[in-house]
Amino acid sequence: MSDSLFIEIGSCQEHKASESCFGDAILSKKLPEEQRIISVLSDGLGSGVKANILSSMTTRMAMKFVESDLDLVRSAEVMMQALPVCQIRKISYATFSIIDATLEGKTRVYEMDNPQCFVVRDFQQYHPAHHEISSENWKDRVINVYQFVAKEEDRIIIMSDGVTQAGLGNPKYPLGWQRDGVWKLIENQVRRHPHISAKDLAEAIVKEALTKEKDGKAGDDISCVVVYYRRPRKLLLLSGPPFDEEKDHEIAEMIDYYDGKTAICGGTTANIIERELCLKCEMDKTTFDPNIPMASIMPGIDLVTEGILTLTEVYRMLKEGIDEDKDNAATRLAKLLLDSDKIDFVIGTKINEAHQDPNLPMELDIRRNIVKKIFRILQSKFLKEITVKYV
């Protein structure tokens, strides 16, 4: 995308304690060709499956309309007409908050009946200019539109009313947590951790909302999305020897001059870098795990691991979740990948004959295949910006 700003999206949700599924829905999408990010949060009428259907339909429709740049009032009308009518309340209804942001900073937030968004700038609330629009047919439904140019380190926070009304019914919070209460927590968090990630801030908000609830059980669906504009955290991941040995020096220079974090996955690759850059590499015994080869320590390189077994395990964790209780080479690599926004893969295509021996007790994948799986999941599930170069 761009070297300038990066937009990080983080979200957190908790469903109503008495239900088994979320009544709120969140959908985020990157449009790389337009350098644009859209995030939608919707709160469906009621809770449970019925609310989930309403909110999921709303997020999908809103995403489609916003990314196609259709007229908002017309889009909102279509959405309201398309939603199924509640048998009990005889209305069709789901709220929404939409953040439509570009990497240049041009940002729009649309809100209908969700709590007002927070825009955080320099640790304070920033109140962008906004106007209201409503449709002829639905006069009681007002859409708030905020439009402003975001700056580096700005944050936008949208949420469902489960956040601002957390604690309602609890004698300690007769009116719920309320907007001022939520702001106090946000302010406290950003002052204490000025670079807190979008995901961590969203989690902190939802976690704190839960503490307001009676017995810590959510009385409504609680959802929060944080959008954070910041400089991208870059990572270069080098794995595999180049097909042509003459390129050894080229990849070594690539890692030497890279302006971000660097990781090497593969013993032979580490040997090449060690030789070309005259570095000394030692095993890092703190990463001992009987199932994953140990990581190594090489000066100037953030992480050095074995190749195929570690990458295979990283892929498994990206799919199923990171094993938080372990500290091995694979968990470190997975965390490094998730902590980065822009990841440049440089993949050597030389086949390691050793791995193709049918007498080995387990099947080892070809590097190129496993790396493909990893970068696809990083792109689709974690919205990372990826480049891949085969050497």
Place this chain on the structure above:
Amino acid sequence: MEKIQVKICAGTACFVMGAPQIQALEFSAPEDLADKIEVTEVRCMNHCSQGKGYNKGPFVEVNGEVIEEATMEKVVAKIRDLIAKEEEEKC
């Protein structure tokens, strides 16, 4: 007496052939050997690709002598062998 150098290959092929079981030598060596050996994990020493066969791993070097299809027992036996030899020479 100089410590006996035990190098365990930590390459992928050796790892899947059972090198982690030998790495335990570092943390839980037999009591009489613990202070006589120095265990290091090293990246692929290329024994596999230099004719010995990929499935002959894991490879372990004990004072430079290569052990194929190494197991904890084989490595410990080799270390005891070397210690015995050195003691014989002393006598």
